Amino acid sequence: MNALLKGHLTGFFLFPISFLSLGADGSVASVDFNQDIRPILSENCYKCHGADPQDRKADLRLDRPEDARRQLKTGHTAIVDGDPSRSALWLRITTEDLDERMPPMEHGPSLTREQMDLLQRWIQQGAHYDKHWAFEPVVKPSLPVIKDPARASNPIDLFVLNRLDAMGWANAAPSDPNTLLRRLSFDLRGLPPSPSERQSFLDDTRPDAYLHLVDRWLASPRYGERMAQHWLDAARYADTTGHAADAPRTMWLYRDWVIRALNRNMPFDQFTIEQIAGDMLPGATQSQRIATGFHRNSMQALGNNPRKEEFRVKGIVDRLDTTGRVWMGLTVSCAECHDHKYDPLSTREYYQLYAIFNNVPHLGEKFQVHGPRLEVLPPELQRAWDQHQAVIDAAGRKLAGRIDHPLARELQQQVEDSQKLQEALKKHVIMAQVMDELPVPRATHVHLRGNFEHKGERVYPGTPAVLPGFPPGKVVNRLTFARWLVDERHPLTARVTVNRLWGQFFGMGLVQSDGDFGLRGSPPSHPDLLDWLAITFMQSGWNYKALVRQMVTSETYRQSSILRPALADMDPQNRFLGRAPRLRMAAEQIRDNALAVGGLLADRIGGPSAYPFQPAGVGEFRDATAGQWVSSQGEGRHRRSLYTFWQRMSPYPSQTIFDAPTRERTCVRREITNTPLQALVLLNDPAYHATAVALAQRILRDGTSFETQIRDAFRWVLSRLPGPEEWAQFAQREEHWRLVEGKSPLEVWTLLSQVLLNLDETITKE
Amino acid sequence: MSRELDLQPRACVTRRHFLKASACGIGMAALGGLLNPHLSAGVHFPARAKRVIYLFMSGGPSHVDTFDPKPALARYDGQPIPPSLVKDVHFAMIKDASNPLLKASPFRFSHHGQSGNMMSDLFPHLGGVADELAIIRSMHSEVFNHDPAVSLLNSGDSRVGRPTMGAWASYGLGSDTKDLPAYIVLTSGVKRQPLLNSYWTNGFLPSKYQGVRFREQGDPILFLSNPDGINPSERGEQLALIRWMNEQRFELFRDPETLARIQQYETAFRMQVSAPELMDMHDEPQSMLDLYGCKPGVRSFAANCLLARRLVERDVRFVQLYDMGWDSHDNMERDHARQCRSVDRACAALIQDLKQRGLLDETLVIWGGEFGRTPVVQGGGKAWGRDHHPHGFSMWMAGGGMKGGITHGATDDFGFHAVERKVSVHDFHATALHCLGINHKQLTYRHQGRDFRLTDVAGNVLQDLLA
Secondary structure, eight states: OOGGGTTOOHHHHSOOGGGSOBOTTSSBOOOOIIIIIHHHHHHHTHHHHSSOGGGOOTTOOOSSHHHHTSBOTTSOBSOOTTOGGGOHHHHHHHOSOTTTOSSOGGGOOOOOHHHHHHHHHHHHTTOOOOOOGGGSOOOOOOOOOOSOGGGOSSHHHHHHHHHHHHHTOOOOOBOOHHHHHHHHHHHHTSSOOOHHHHHHHHHOOSTTHHHHHHHHHHTSHHHHHHHHHHHHHHTTOOSBOOTTTOOBOOOHHHHHHHHHHHHTTOOHHHHHHHHHHGGGSTTOOHHHHHHGGGGGOSOOOOTTOSOHHHHHHHHHHHHHHHHIIIIIOOOGGGGTTSOOSSSSOOHHHHHHHHHHTTTOOOSSTTTTTTOOEEEEOOHHHHHHHHHHHHHHHHHHHHHTTOTTOTTHHHHHHHHHHHHHHHHHHGGGOEEEEOOOOOSSOOOEEEEGGGOTTSEEEEEOSOOOTTSOOOOTTOOOSHHHHHHHHTOTTOSSHHHHHHHHHHHHHHSSOSSSSTTOOSTTSOOOSSHHHHHHHHHHHHHTTSOHHHHHHHHHTSHHHHBOOOOOHHHHHHSTTOTTOSSOOOEEOOHHHHHHHHHHHTTOOOOOOSSSOBOOOOOTTTTTTSOGGGOOOOOOOGGGGGSOGGGBOOOTTSOOHHHHHTTOOOOSSOOSSOOOOOOHHHHHHHHHOHHHHHHHHHHHHHHHHHOSSHHHHHHHHHHHHHSSOOOHHHHHHHHHHHHIIIIISOOOHHHHHHHHHHHHHTOTTTTEEO | OOOGGGOOGGGOOSHHHHHHHHHOOTTOGGGHHHHOTTOOOSOOSOOSOSEEEEEEEETOOOGGGTTOOOHHHHHTTTSBOOHHHHTTOOOSSOSOTTSOBBOOOSSOEEEETTTTEEEETTOTTGGGGGGGEEEEEEEEOSOOSHHHHHHHHHHSOSSTTSOOHHHHHHHHHOOSOSSSOSEEEEEEEOOSSOOOGGGGOOTTSOGGGSOEEOOSSSOSSTTOSOOTTOOHHHHHHHHHHHHHHHHHHHHHHOOHHHHHHHHHHHHHHHHHHHHHHHHOGGGSOHHHHHHHTOOTTOOOHHHHHHHHHHHHHTTOSEEEEEEEOOOOSSOHHHHHHHHHHHHHHHHHHHHHHHHHTTOGGGEEEEEEESOEEEEEEESOGGGOEEEEEOSSEEEEEESTTBOSSEEEOEEOTTSOSEEESOEEHHHHHHHHHHHTTOOTTTOOEEETTEEEOTTTTOOOOOGGGBO
């Protein structure tokens, strides 16, 4: 008997056919490789039997069909088509002999009966391998037909309701208008609706009142600020260099570029190209160069560091990691030291990508450690500069060739004056961090085991074989790479982008692992919807606002977020979208909301970052190079949180406590936690206390009776009116503090305002 | 034990479920497996230690002047180091790396206790507890800049930003205290290198596992005090109203996050009471202050050691003390003497104090820096110093399941490279987790498609060191 079969209870695991899952027509349901088999193999087998030769055991590879069918030195064959009982794979996972059993005990638990069943059927059905879904081209799916199409307001709903119908689950009722208004306002503008905005929405009786509201807010300049918040996490935007020195540097011109591009609805393909390779576009404008600040957001050690080359390499590694996750949903950096264990990405291919980013001038005399920079005048000064330049040019034209011009002297004087004024403006020049390309590319070698000092094979720019190639005959550089990313044949960029955007509005991507569309990522909950959105997005000319509009006008978005216990038990993560998500707001929204309802929020868009109040001593152990936090006076205390000076190594405490990332690296999804430190911020941070005082003053200014005061307070903070019990509770408290404790109206309303600003409802997108 | 801080309420939806989950009692760390979908760790085997106090000597203490005596350095003082030892070696600061000169230690070494564990005369008090220490002389890494090296020691990766030991420990074991954070960081010393927030980061673990640094000025925990003009009774009344409103919201939306928020407000309120009590040392007798060598109201390493004992008494999981000022590139003799003086008595006192309270057996105490210092000299004259040295350096551990009175491993004759029974940072981590009852291979967290561990893909438990 074959040693493999020792102790193998054949009868126990060979299920009778009737036990197997049956299709609708009674036939044995066919197994889908991507959906059923690949997750089992990649989770349990590929670590030792995958693409990485370093870790491969028994010389067996299961990730490629031809290798899995090859006879091994031992004489066994992992997969024999159609015959599990001769397939070592199946025998080894089911054997009773624990020494033989795969996966080995120290690597993890045995497979479940269901998993064994699936593998058995898969082998019986011929063990077909399909390409991983995310690497397949995006194909436009047909729209599903649902029982009652009137329940759908756009195609998104058809896909979602189709799945819910199949499960026999109902979607939720539409949200209450107050809640919906608030949800939309925070999603599109990051700010609460004002009481007057609320009133006019409630008074608008047009059937498409909601659509009008969506369009109005999409056109608001606050939209760009709100959307930039997510993009800046992905772009790891910060105002300091990171590492120990954590020195300040000017990056805000890039931040403002992002806000402007989003407000102007720059097509996403152009948005991509300008950020990755704007400097290489023919006749690149100043704005296009500033856009390349995207990849200058990488952390940078200071100049006295003895390992300059190591930090240059780290910068490139970070650029690849960021590009991989943000555009392609790939964890490319896994292949820095060894072939990717799960995804089809070899170390060699990794360094082909590396070669594309290896030509930024750096560390040379001219650039020192900082890399290329661009002299830029702030926008308002640039306008003055242009006016002076116009005067100079006009005078020049008039004078051209006419020394005897009657006004020669006067014109000459004008030129000189304008030049002097321009000279004075030069003092205000800002050094923007930008990308630039060496005229002669650096030679790139594979770094053996990820060590840049150990050079392996020479490689040239290229892309992974699993993805479409570059157009033939083109030079492969950063610009062609950027264009390749947004080529419509690229299977990942559009999918990853619509998925990330979906996550912004629905709390979770259709692919839950936003930054990993690879083999170990989670499969999409609604694959057809994902592809439909991706295709529609590309066909619209990568129209970002249209995509947002599509999402927020769906019934799926507009339904209630109330949890129904029965559904919540069956679908605890709400993957089927039988309700809207109910999620704590991001750090920025929580603070901006408090500032807005207190009437303190500063309006200004863009410009240098602000230093709102923080207690002394927060950054007490930072390096001298990092500079001191001197809290702003005036407007700087109350600007939107997006503009808070982002110190990587000592981030603004109340923002980190609410899960804002440090932005040392790219972040495509923030965690949402619920901690006691968050309660301490909202209850005690002097900056939050000040917003409660301001709100109290506003309430007392506008209303003289308790009745108007409490209505106003609820309208400002919660966008609704108090219910009768709430009314009674607040009235009782107010009376007690006023009459029994003898507090002034301002003191009483400060206490009550604090209560309102601390509510779960206030800091939650419902 | 409370699981309130660790509740993942998404897993339990109805109020009944929630209450049941939060009522689960002592010894339910494994419950984390039920509540936390990412968590594959429970207690894998009986824990020897429940808690950790990690005394981090920031800047890098010199091993050849403290725990690793090298007579050969005295014999060859001032002579070039054999070239074979420094082939391909980079120094952080020493400019001419081709011909570095050996430098004898100015400090005298002697045996201590029954075990005869050796240390230099910079540690007269620590000598008194020598039989409690497991000294490792063969630590090694390749990382010789401060922040990547601290990162490596704390998180197993020289790239800043991975979850740190304290975050892993509180993620794996949850919190035993209702009133305080599970992972607390205390700081002291002479500022020379910055201390970065990333040294106690949760990395990609949820931010509730982040270390909370007790500040040296103002409130120990940020925003702990009520704002001016709000007294405790008003605060209590506010909280009652907040709670009532949140309960109303829960009745409507049935979102378990709302219940978790109610709990967090109560925890915050308890913290406001318990943290000042903790900081107020008036209940410590003068003899105790004398034992540690601290003065009332003065923050110092000694005061932090006493505070660390008070924290572990209150069941805080992981306390990390950073003492700054060990980066002696120059004036080594003067500065190291100063540093050792400021920690010697307190380290010894901490071990004695924990022991007499019966806490040492269940508290793992760790002492060490991010690297050692070069056996070769940097600079010259009276102001000579030593450069960063990751290739071989010393640490010690005590209590919490460690064998006392042993010395493990060795560096070469000049103290340059670890050569015998070498201990990597991953080995050190695997061992510390083992003491906490955790199999380091099974404490994993799924992040962006990969299961991460504190020990990455390496690490062996140092069985020789275990009691």
